[in-house]
Structures are given as C-alpha cells and as structure tokens.
Amino acid sequence: xxxxxxxxxASATPLVLAILAExxxxxYAIIKRVRDLSxxxxxxxxxxxxxxxxxxxxxxxxxxxxGKSETGRKRKYYQLTSQGKAQLVExxxxxxxxxxxxxxxxxxxxxLPQAAC
Amino acid sequence: xxxxxxxxxxxxxxxxxxLGQRRVLAPEDIDELExxxxxxxxxxxxxxxxxxxxxxxxxxxxxxxxAISREFALEHTDRLWKQLVMAGQDAAGAGFNREMVVxxxxxxxxxxxxxxxxxTGLFPLQPDQELPLFYLINAPFFVLPWxxxxxxxxxxxxxxxxxxxxxxxxxxxxxxxxxxxxxxxNTRVLSILHMPIALWLVVGFAYAGERWAGVNGRMDFVRFxxxxxxxxxxxxxxxxxxxxxxxxxxxxxxxxxxxxxFTWVLPCGMTGAFIVAAWLVxxxxxxxxxxxxxxxxxxxxxxxxxxxxxxxxxxxxxxxxTMEREVLIVYDILLVLVLGLLLYSLSAxxxxxxxxxxxxxxxxxxxxxxxxxxxxxxxxxxxxxxxGFSPNRLAALGENLILLVNLAWSAVLYFRFAWGRGxxxxxxxxxxxxxPVYAAWAAVVVVVFPPLFAFQ
Numbered sequence: 001x002x003x004x005x006x007x008x009x010a011s012a013t014p015l016v017l018a019i020l021a022e023x024x025x026x027x028y029a030i031i032k033r034v035r036d037l038s039x040x041x042x043x044x045x046x047x048x049x050x051x052x053x054x055x056x057x058x059x060x061x062x063x064x065x066x067g068k069s070e071t072g073r074k075r076k077y078y079q080l081t082s083q084g085k086a087q088l089v090e091x092x093x094x095x096x097x098x099x100x101x102x103x104x105x106x107x108x109x110x111x112l113p114q115a116a117c
Numbered sequence: 118x119x120x121x122x123x124x125x126x127x128x129x130x131x132x133x134x135x136l137g138q139r140r141v142l143a144p145e146d147i148d149e150l151e152x153x154x155x156x157x158x159x160x161x162x163x164x165x166x167x168x169x170x171x172x173x174x175x176x177x178x179x180x181x182x183x184a185i186s187r188e189f190a191l192e193h194t195d196r197l198w199k200q201l202v203m204a205g206q207d208a209a210g211a212g213f214n215r216e217m218v219v220x221x222x223x224x225x226x227x228x229x230x231x232x233x234x235x236x237t238g239l240f241p242l243q244p245d246q247e248l249p250l251f252y253l254i255n256a257p258f259f260v261l262p263w264x265x266x267x268x269x270x271x272x273x274x275x276x277x278x279x280x281x282x283x284x285x286x287x288x289x290x291x292x293x294x295x296x297x298x299x300x301x302x303n304t305r306v307l308s309i310l311h312m313p314i315a316l317w318l319v320v321g322f323a324y325a326g327e328r329w330a331g332v333n334g335r336m337d338f339v340r341f342x343x344x345x346x347x348x349x350x351x352x353x354x355x356x357x358x359x360x361x362x363x364x365x366x367x368x369x370x371x372x373x374x375x376x377x378x379f380t381w382v383l384p385c386g387m388t389g390a391f392i393v394a395a396w397l398v399x400x401x402x403x404x405x406x407x408x409x410x411x412x413x414x415x416x417x418x419x420x421x422x423x424x425x426x427x428x429x430x431x432x433x434x435x436x437x438x439t440m441e442r443e444v445l446i447v448y449d450i451l452l453v454l455v456l457g458l459l460l461y462s463l464s465a466x467x468x469x470x471x472x473x474x475x476x477x478x479x480x481x482x483x484x485x486x487x488x489x490x491x492x493x494x495x496x497x498x499x500x501x502x503x504x505g506f507s508p509n510r511l512a513a514l515g516e517n518l519i520l521l522v523n524l525a526w527s528a529v530l531y532f533r534f535a536w537g538r539g540x541x542x543x544x545x546x547x548x549x550x551x552x553p554v555y556a557a558w559a560a561v562v563v564v565v566f567p568p569l570f571a572f573q
Contacts, residue, residue, distance in 0.1 A: 027149060028156035045180035046157070050149060051188035058192070069152065076149045 003042060012044075012052050014091040020062060020080040021088060026069075027053065027076070053078060061087050125158065125168050136182065141190040154179060219270055220396035224389035227263040231388050235380060244379040250301060252384075254293050257313045260391040261320055262286055267395060268323035278326065285319045289563070296567050303508040304567040311512075311559040317342075318556035335549035340464045341398055343409050343457070348394035356386045410465035413458050417479055420455060424485035431492070445513050448493050452520050455486040459527065463545055472535045480531045487524040493517050508570045512562050519558055523551050 019025060019033050031049055034042050056062045061084035069075040080088070129151060136147045154175050161171035179185070231252070234240045240251045265282050268274070293312060298305045321329060321338045328334025360378050367374035462479060494517045501510050530547055533539030 026152070028153045031153075032160075045184070046153060046178045047150065047180040047182075047185035048188055050146065050153075051185070051192045054146075054189075054192050069156075073152060073155065074148050075152045076145075 008042070008044065011042075012049075013056065014088065014095060015042075016049075016052060016056060017061060017080060017084055017088040017091065020078055021085065024077050024079045026078065030078075056084070060084075125172055128169070128172055129154065132176070139182070139186045139189075141186055141193060143193075146189065150179065216271070216396070216400065220267060220392060223263045223267050224392040224396075227260050227388040227392055228385035230263070231259040231384050232381075235384075242380040242384065244375040250305075253309050254312075255290070257316050258286065258290055258293075259388050261313075261316050263392055264320055264395055265323040267392060268320075268326075271399065272323075272326045274323070274326050278322070281322050282319060285316065289316055292564055292567075296572060298567065298572045302573045304570050304572055307508055307512050307566060308563050311562040314559035315556050315563055318553060321552070332546050332549045335552055336464050336545065339460050339549075339552075340409070341395075343461055343464075344398045345394050347408065348397050349390060352390040352394055353387075356383075356390065359386075409461055413462040413465065414475070417458050417462065417475070417482055420451075420458060421478060421482040421485060424451075424455070424482065424489055428485060428488055428492075445493065445497070445509075448489070449513070449516055449520070452486055452490055452493075452517075452524075455482060456520070456523065459483060460548055463541070463548065466541070468541055468545070472537065476531070476535045480528065480535050483524055483528045483531055487521070487528055490517055490521050490524060494521060508566055508573070512566065515558050515561070519554055523548075523554075 015034055015037075016030060019030050025033070027049055028046075030053075031044060031046055034044060053062070053064075057064050057078070060081055062078045063081050064076055064078050067075055067077045132154075133147055133151060136142050136150070137144070142150075154172075157175035157178060158168070158171045161174055162168060166174065234251065235242045240249045242248070242252075265286075269278065269282070289312060293308065296308075298308075321335070324338050324341060325334035328337070360382055363374050363378055363382065367377075459479060459482075462475075494514070497510060497514050497517060501514065504510075526547060527544060530539065530544040534541050534544060
C-alpha cells in the first residue's frame, strides 16, 4: 500500500518519539521497528529518517550521543528527553482525537457500500 | 557467494567520498548514515544476499542522495552558511589549524616587518605628520615576500623556485631604495605606482608554481587576485568600523586614541590583513567564487553603458579630452577594469558553452574600451608632439599601447567566438599569455625610467 507523503511526514514524529519512549535507540533500529510495527506497510525511505531525528534533536525532544555498536563502530544513539515525553503525550492526545473521529466516520460509512449492493 | 565480491570497505569509502561532496552533510552525518548502511548490509547478508548485492540494496533503501541532502539542507540551513567559517577541508581539521597558524604567523611577520622601522625610530610614524615616503616606497616589501612565503609553504615548492622568487625582490628593493631620486619627483611617483604591478608577477610564480607555464595555472592566479581583492575590501570595511569604534569609545572617556589607531592598528591591520585575505581565499575556495561572476554580470552592462555614453557624448560635443595626469590615470584604471571584467567573466565561464547574449555585450564593451583607448592615445600623442617626452607621458603611452594591443586582439578573438566562428580557448590563452607583459612594462618603468630621466 502506498501511504500518502503528508501522512508519513505527520506520523513520523509521534512514531519516533514513541519508539524512543521504549528505550534509547539508533537510526537503523528505529526504522526496523517502524517496519515491524506497521507490518511492512510503512516503508520510509531510510535516509529521510535522519533529518527528522536532527530536527527533533534541535527542538530538544530527543538527545543524541555517540556510542559504540556491537562491532565497536561509532553509532549515534538517541534518547527521549522530558520535553520529548511531554510532546509525546500531546501527540498522542491529538492522534487519538483524529483516530476517534475517523473510527466513527468509518462506522457510519460502512453500511453505505453494502446498501448499494 | 563463492566468488569474491567487490571489497565492501572500498565501496563504502567511495560512497563516503561521494557524500562528502555535499556541503550540507557534515562528516558526523555521514558517519551516522554509514552505520545505518552497515546495519542494513549485515541484515541483508544474514538473509543470504551476497556482499555487493546487499550493498546495492542497502544504498537503494537509503534513498536518493539528492533528496536526502535537500532534507538535510532544510534542517541545517546554518551549515550552508557556516562554510565561510568552518574549513572546506577535513573537519577533523589538524591540517586546517596548521595552515591557520602558519598564515597568522606570516601575517604577524608582515606587520612586524613594517613596525620594525617605526619602533627602532628609523622612520617614526606620527599620527599628526605626513607618512614618511619610506613606507610608500617599501609597501610591497612588507607584504609580498610574506605572501610568497605562504605559497612557497602551501604548495611545497622546491628550493629551485627560490631562484625565481628571491632575486626579483632583492633587485626591486635595491632599485627602490638605492636609486638617487631627486625628492618625490615624477620618476619616484611612477616607481611607487608600478612596483606592486611588477612584483605581483612574482607572487604569480609562487602561487602557481609549476603550473605557471599553463593556461589554467595563470587563470587560477587571476581568480585568486580578484578574490583576494574582494576579501581584502571586506576586511578593510571591518577594520574601519573597528577603528571608528575605537575612537568613539576612547574619546568618550576623554582619551585620544589617535596614536594607537594610526601607528598600530592601521599599519599592522593593513599588512596583516593582506596575508589573512590570501589565506581565506585559499581555504574557502568556492564560496566567494560565486560572488565574482555575479559582480561581473552586474557591472559589465553598466560599464558598457558608461563607456558608450561617454564616447557618444564626446563625438556629439566634438570635444577633445584634456589629458591631465589625473585624468589619464583614471582612464587607465577604467581600461584595466574593463580587462578585469573580461578576464573575470572568462575565468568563471564554462569553456564549452556556446556564445550567449552576454558575450555580445562583452564584445561591445571591449570595442568601446578600444575606442576610448584610441582617444587617450590620440591625446597623449598630441601632448608628446607638443611638449616632448616626459616620464609620465612615456609611461602612459606604453600602458595605453599595451592595452590597445590586448584589446584589439581580444576584440578579434571575441568577435570570432560570439559569431560562432571560433572557440573561446584562444581568447583565454591570449589573455593569460599577455599577463607578463603588464609586469614587464611596469618593471621597465621602475628600473629603466629613473636613470633615463635623470631621477627627476
């Protein structure tokens, strides 16, 4: 399924923040997690995650630090800040409101195609 | 998978180099992307892909570099600017810092070589008195040898090159200081004006090294000259603001900072900034480079209008030009500016591109300059036949003839190019081949003129 670009962009922030709420992580692992969570439906262009991470870092929702990978290479880890946690709550409420409205509207719409048949 | 795949480390190194060309991607960003790439490759390999296959898929997943760079650019707009301050080179920066230290030491050396004569009391600088002539005579020697030293170090020139660099300076310093000039007469003034032009060629030797023989080496030197000029002006503007603020601040507490400003800040700043400007040009290649072509685009039409308007007015009014010395000098500066515009637009041009409307405009400019030069020559010839030779008239005659030859042949070559009957390359090699001629004539004025006119 091809998900609309705007929708991808809008959902990126809450997804990244929520994944980091589970624990510190790094770019590649975050993308894998998104893929798993969405059953492969959300296919980000991998490189696009990094500008998003850097933006969140600038806004101080997440904090970056350089660490080491299992193989001893440089790896940049990201951690949720308290501001980020607050932001995540905010996002969650907004998305839930949208989600609720959509669910309702789908429910109302659902009978329509069947009635047409 | 039995066959040996391409070495993944080599592929990653290539890929990193490719990304490194993107100004907006900092080395740390590339590290981060590399970690990602390696993670992806490892996973794909564990699913049974070969190393090079895995690499290709991982690169593909990462997305188009252009698009990623654009996103990075949106997020890190500051980086596009920071290039001015940060190194264009490795951000690890050991080499960069060393170069900065060398440049600053040379700048301090230049300032010291000037202040030495003041501190020792040989030629004291006094804020309320006229500048000793000594400093005007020797101004080139306070900066240019240091500049050559910088390039000697930077280009790693061999000692053979010293033979090309040191003797001209020694001869020039001798001629400037040992000739028995009769006060600040005409030959003295001419010598002061022409000395920097003659010695600038020596800087060219140091700048281009072995490449001086080729068109590209000389063209780079032309670019360097223009850009150093721009940087120097920028630093000078900052310097004037600095001095102005110094005055305001110290005056406000009832002190007079005149001595500090005019015997320390100004002379040291003017000499030191020369070296610093050269270093900035060298380490920031590609930043201001974009300004110079814009400036030529803006000023070529303006100068064309100015010259054409002047020639038409002169024709209509039927007025011969009165050729005072100052007017002649301004005339020559104008013509040199035209040549500078021509050289600069050539240096910034894609050699393979077909002629455009701008080229025709430039041709009009060259022709206008040619006509203006002819009127100047006419006036000079008139004065010479009326009053005989003087140092000023002979120098002006030589300069205008040199410009005439250059402009005339440039016009022919440009005409051929603009009407699709020739390439641009001959014009470029003509201009670069001509560079030593200016310096040679300047050297003649400096070395031959004073004895020729009995040091008057």
